[in-house]
Amino acid sequence: MRPIRQEEIQVASALLTATSLKVRYGAVEAVRGIDFEIRAGEIVAFLGANGAGKSSTLNALVGLVALASGKVVFDGHEITNGKPETLVSAGLTLSPEGRRIFPTLSVADNLRMGAYSVVSKQKVAEAWERVFELFPILYERRNQLSGTLSGGQQQMLAVGRALMSGPRLLLLDEPSLGLAPKIVEQIFELIVRLREHEVTMAIVEQNVAMCLEVADRGYVMASGRIVFQGNASELKSTTFLQDAYLGGN
Numbered sequence: 001m002r003p004i005r006q007e008e009i010q011v012a013s014a015l016l017t018a019t020s021l022k023v024r025y026g027a028v029e030a031v032r033g034i035d036f037e038i039r040a041g042e043i044v045a046f047l048g049a050n051g052a053g054k055s056s057t058l059n060a061l062v063g064l065v066a067l068a069s070g071k072v073v074f075d076g077h078e079i080t081n082g083k084p085e086t087l088v089s090a091g092l093t094l095s096p097e098g099r100r101i102f103p104t105l106s107v108a109d110n111l112r113m114g115a116y117s118v119v120s121k122q123k124v125a126e127a128w129e130r131v132f133e134l135f136p137i138l139y140e141r142r143n144q145l146s147g148t149l150s151g152g153q154q155q156m157l158a159v160g161r162a163l164m165s166g167p168r169l170l171l172l173d174e175p176s177l178g179l180a181p182k183i184v185e186q187i188f189e190l191i192v193r194l195r196e197h198e199v200t201m202a203i204v205e206q207n208v209a210m211c212l213e214v215a216d217r218g219y220v221m222a223s224g225r226i227v228f229q230g231n232a233s234e235l236k237s238t239t240f241l242q243d244a245y246l247g248g249n
């Protein structure tokens, strides 16, 4: 038997592989042919300035925007330009930028909507249990209208709703946006706990320093391209990232 080479091990464990992804909005080329992979059990950060193409990338993975070209393989199956509802059922879920919760529905109804694609009653029951264990506050507030929650609680609800579908890969778009520093810390603590629940994650974040505290690896995007990639410690120490996002220290 021949020994398995390191690169073969990585290919085998890639939960998602994206090749030559391009996204266009009319004449705007938001994503210009990027390659990346997300391995099972990882937290992968997508970093970069506003307009770099990070959200477009996540949205394209879950079928919310069309890919102009490229290929996405998830869990061994090609899912390029799949329908969002099919991809949720396959285990790929996005918690979108701006939370997009339904403010006039109760917390419980918002969570229920996250489980719409789950057929098994037992799986739904397990999801309720897991979400309420992770977010006791959502259990306390389950009958409250979601629009009356604080910003941090609304973010927890957005993540909780995404978890109701039982994702294997959870995409988090700007989970700390607009939240007070103490709440941001709680959100990142939650992200660490989610990994302990075997959820693989890709995170788009402006809060680079905190994101790199929890991430294993990251990709830095600029003008629709990946301009740097590496593990979190490499990213933390690059002069480029230091200068651009971490105040040059």
Ligand SMILES: Nc1ncnc2c1ncn2[C@@H]1O[C@H](COP(=O)(O)OP(=O)(O)OP(=O)(O)O)[C@@H](O)[C@H]1O
Binding pocket: 025, 028, 029, 030, 048, 049, 050, 051, 052, 053, 054, 055, 056, 057
């Ligand atoms: N629906 C859209 N229609 C037209 N252009 C868009 C649309 N969405 C994004 N863009 C443009 O595509 C480019 C990439 O935007 P995208 O939101 O993916 O970047 P981002 O890195 O996530 O930035 P941000 O942090 O501001 O969301 C930008 O130039 C943006 O203006």
